[in-house]
Amino acid sequence: MLIGYARISTDDQNLNLQKDALVSAGCEKIYSDRISGAKATRAGLTLALEVARTGDVLIVWRLDRLGRSLKDLIEILTFPVISLIERSLTIPLAQSPILS
Numbered sequence: 001m002l003i004g005y006a007r008i009s010t011d012d013q014n015l016n017l018q019k020d021a022l023v024s025a026g027c028e029k030i031y032s033d034r035i036s037g038a039k040a041t042r043a044g045l046t047l048a049l050e051v052a053r054t055g056d057v058l059i060v061w062r063l064d065r066l067g068r069s070l071k072d073l074i075e076i077l078t079f080p081v082i083s084l085i086e087r088s089l090t091i092p093l094a095q096s097p098i099l100s
Contacts, residue, residue, distance in 0.1 A: 001056045004030035005048045007065045018061040025059050049076070 004022030006015050015032050022030050031048040045066075052058055060066045067073040 001029070001053070002027045002059055003048050003052055003056055004059050005045055005066065006030060006032040006061060007042065007044070008032075008034055009036045018065065021061050022059055027059055045076075 002025065004019070004025070004027030006018035006022060008015055008018075011034065015034075019030055019032070029048075029051070031044040033042040033044040035042055048058060063073070067076055
């Protein structure tokens with residue numbers, strides 16, 4: 001299953017751009033948060049990670065929507081109980097990075 005995750009940091013921002021990209025990528029379920037990435041507890045991300053099973057694909061619009069630092073990303077990839085790596089969960093980006 002393709003699972004999407006979107007996050008905005010402030011109420012001034014809008015989730016529509018991210019959600020549209022995730023729908024275009026074929027996501028069957030999309031979870032989201034309206035919270036700073038610096039906050040450790042993100043209910044939408046936690047739920048997306050909990051429902052993900054072996055072979056599922058977690059898609060994010062950009063990598064910075066998933067974590068604010070390399071440390072955050074490593075903690076997410078080693079999510080408690082059964083890590084995402086052990087479940088072979090793939091995390092592609094809905095938006096390709098722009099190279100300068």
